[in-house]
Amino acid sequence: MPTRTAAQRRAQEKNAYNAFFAQCPSRQLLDRLSDKWVVLILCALGGDGPDGSGTPRSLRYSELSRQIAGVSQKMLTQTLRSLERDGFITRTVTPTVPVTVDYALTDLGSSLHRTTRELRTWAQDHMDAVRANRDQYDLGD
16 A cells, blocks of 8 residues: 555545545535425424524424424434434433423534524525526426
8 A cells, every 4th residue: 555645645634525526425414414304303493493482492203293394204203313313413301101202402403503594594585586487497488
């Protein structure tokens, strides 16, 4: 195996997480973060939901399910598990009857929430323009 110079090692480390490279692990993370359910769950836990105060808070599974219209039980469960695995949320189980499970943002999740809030807000604010563009495109103009 050929030895590398310090400059070569630095160059390789600099490019270690470059999402433009096919094998970069950050592509998997981008794939996860671009999921609509991830964005909506982080926004809900960040307090941005329809009945939210704008203040991050923990929510129960059923509260998340009610706030995020259209998410199936399977998708909500899978997404919550992946967010917990990546360290964006915590899952707290309280031994009650029935068992209570709460989800909350971690510090890492809170830092990402700021970005997802902006993305969600942008989508809501620009939907009329996007619809107009789609309609014009579909007409062939």
